[in-house]
Amino acid sequence: MKKILYILPLITPLLFSNKITGVAGDRLRGTPPQDSLQININVTLLVPARIGLYVDANLTFDLNTPVGPSTIYPPTLFPGYYYPTSASATNPQGVVVEVFSNSPTLTWTLQVFGSGNFSPTVTLDQLFIAPDGEPAPSEGSDPPGGNWTSLTTTPLNLNTGGKTNGWNKYNKDFVFQAEADDEPVTSTITLTFRLYAQ
Secondary structure (H helix, E strand, C coil), X not given: CHHHHHHHHHHHHHHCCEEEEEECCCCCCCXXXXXXXXXXXXXXCCCCCCEEEEECCCCXXXXXXXXXXXXXXXXXXXXXXXXXCECCCCCXXXXXXXXXXXXXXXXXXXXXXXXXXXXXXXXXXXXXXXXXXCCCCCCCCCCCCCCCEECCCCCEEEEEECCCCCCEECCEEEEEEECCXXXXXXXXXXXXXXXXXX
16 A cells, blocks of 8 residues: 555656646636646735824813822812823723834824813913823922923824834823912813824
8 A cells, every 4th residue: 555655646747747827817728637727816915004093082180079199179289280080991091092004114103282272271281291101290390390291282293103013002191280370161172193104
């Protein structure tokens, strides 16, 4: 039995000694057992350059039920600093931000900017942003220090990069700076996260 198995590889090429090859659309014909028919087709794949942006939550700062660093309103020392009372489920001090880019030649930029002031006495620049995990500012410190940056209506560059490994996280924390001249207000502004690549 083993001898027959060794002979088969030698006989097989003799059976198909005449290869007839074509391409997509050809109708090939041959004579068995000496002919083998092969048709080659092209397979084209088009993967476009893409960027992607994900931000998971809206924010609310309710100073009726404040969340530290300052734990009461009004704070003992102005300015006081407050985390959002409503934010991301997985980043309670802010939002989850994810960026996608599949291009090894383009550089992406992530920006943020606001739509305007909360009121004439409560301005947009009292809202600060920082990378997730930034230490909380101390009550009474002005400016808050560290990597906290106040928001304006002018785009602020947050992160830049190239090709990502899937969706990369660039989570952001927020604090509101309460000042002594703030008047009562219930107001909503819009923060815009913008991603572009060039």
